[in-house]
Amino acid sequence: MKVLVTGAGGFVGKGLVPYLERQGHTVVRALRMAKEDNEVGIGDIGPDTDWRVALGGVEAVVHLAARVHVMQAEDLSSQQAFHRVNTAGTLNLARQAASAGVRRLVFLSSVKVLGEEGVLTAASIPRPADAYGQSKWAAEQGLHTVATNTGLEVVILRPPLIYGPGVGANFARLMHWVRCGVPLPLGGVRNRRSLLALGNLVDAVEWVLRHPAAAGRTYLLSDGEDVSTPDLIRHLAHALGRSARLLTVPPFLLLGLGKLLGRRAEIHRLLGSLVVDASAIRAELGWSPPFTLAAGLDDLVAREGEMERSHSCHPIS
Structure with a gap:
């Protein structure tokens, strides 16, 4: 399978790309700036990013790239930046992927969509407490709309702290x-x-890329x-x-x-x-x-x- 991985140079991307290649997939690495022949530079991610060169011949997308949460107090400009990258940027990619004939998009979200504490399950009501979680939750909702309108198979993964x-x-x-x-x-x-080991995350990503029953589903991981x-x-x-x-x-x-x-x-x-509670992905897939x-x-x-x-x-x- 030819897979586009966004954020390929990040913490998760550096673990995922070689793992997918070991499983026999052909990986297109999307980075802000390309430095090698097997990389595609796409600049900053937002509502106007042009993904056409990166999406050529791609069958699936794993969207890792994001503006990550920070400890500092958030002002209006930082909230807008989270929305621009994590929400508008994600939906722009999804729409272009669907237009390019991509079959499936795996979106790395976060348990922060559901909150910051307590016991989180597949039935938990989303209660994002900060701009990062809110932007991821808005992206999830928008992706379901894109899927309904285009037929793109969307899979959402919500990990806790990854090590x-x-x-x-x-x-x-x-x-x-x-x-x-x-x-x-x-x-x-x-x-x-x-917690979630990086080795477990990349294995789960590859699993939902291939599994037919993963389409349209949202899974917690641990x-x-x-x-x-x-x-x-x-x-x-x-x-x-x-x-x-x-x-x-x-x-x-x-x-x-x-x-x-x-x-x-x-x-x-x-x-x-x-x-x-990550029992759903185990029971269903x-x-x-x-x-x-x-x-x-x-x-x-x-x-x-x-x-x-x-x-x-x-x-x-």
Whole structure:
């Protein structure tokens, strides 16, 4: 199958493209700027992006490219930017894909469409709390309209936090702290969180590209193992060959400290629960994640081992 992957140079794209090629697919890599013969430069993504060159002969599209959420407070201009890229840009691509004869489009959405905490299931009512989640939810609704009007087969995937080689942001900081033996005041946290290994995500994407019954469906994804933050730290420490240095500090004190430091949202994510019920894709399509949490973390550490050892244990922001 000839597959166009948008955001091919990003965290997920760098894992997905070689995986699809190993499965026998021909991949067209869409990037902002092309640097190699097998890449197509499309510039900025928005309502006016011209996808015609990238879509030539393509049978399916995996749309990964997006404006990702940020921790900073959102103003009107940032909300408009999320809408322009994640909503209008996605629907523009879908309409052009349908016109070009593309059969199926897989859209990487987010569990943030359903909210920031609690137990999320296929029956959960969407309650996006920020501009990122709102833009993804609007894109999902628009894609269903495009599918109805054109016959394009749309598949929507909603992952939680994804970890794997090249992961950044909070997960990278947590790995750094554990590797460097930094005492972490999270031993008293009693939460549950669902995660998704990059290896599991790319396998699920390839699965829904091929499966006839995936057309028109929306699926939540996870590793299937919900862990507390302290248990995640213990798993990371084991994978890194380190000892987990956990201190027990009351969570309310951590939230207060986070507020003083301007990082309340970041601390809340470490303390809160977000559990994803991914049973639907298993029951309907027969998909199961090939990596356990432990195996996913071992793979991450093994593939980033040399890079990690080359970094000194200095504080990171």
